Amino acid sequence: MDPEAEQTLLALARERGMKGLRDECRRVRHHATTEADARARYEATGRNRHARSWTELDGAGRLDARLAPYDFARVVACVEAESAVVFAEARRAGRREPSAAQEADALVALVTGASASSAEKGRSGGKGPGAVPHLRVDAGGAAAREAPGGRDL
Numbered sequence: 001m002d003p004e005a006e007q008t009l010l011a012l013a014r015e016r017g018m019k020g021l022r023d024e025c026r027r028v029r030h031h032a033t034t035e036a037d038a039r040a041r042y043e044a045t046g047r048n049r050h051a052r053s054w055t056e057l058d059g060a061g062r063l064d065a066r067l068a069p070y071d072f073a074r075v076v077a078c079v080e081a082e083s084a085v086v087f088a089e090a091r092r093a094g095r096r097e098p099s100a101a102q103e104a105d106a107l108v109a110l111v112t113g114a115s116a117s118s119a120e121k122g123r124s125g126g127k128g129p130g131a132v133p134h135l136r137v138d139a140g141g142a143a144a145r146e147a148p149g150g151r152d153l
Helices: 001-032 036-047 069-092 099-112 117-120
Strands: 048-056 060-066
Touching: 069 099, 069 117
Parallel strands: none
Antiparallel strands: 048 060
16 A cells, blocks of 8 residues: 555545545555455455354344355345345335345245245245244243353244
């Protein structure tokens, strides 16, 4: 990186805002990166992949995933396609929901095999693997307990 570029970058931030500055910094870094550096960074994303799940105190399930760029693009493309189907179905039924909620519904449909796009392509449209949630409640009915294995149910 060029330490003399401070004034140029500050001017760029004033003209194009933070997004423009961020884009320019990425462009400069990209041109300063060797092919070997880029390949090593790409391979590291594959080695550092993960998918984690947990249950929050209110019972909502959460997911976090770090995927290699190619796999991430495939997942996002599938969720976006299914989300369009979920959106159309919701509109036909007169429901208006945030796009993030529809994307969550699309993800569930894809993972459980209940997606409309899967059924259209001749894939199994079943409910997927069965899951039975268990909730333990104290005598006052106010607190869920942590289940064995560290997962809140």
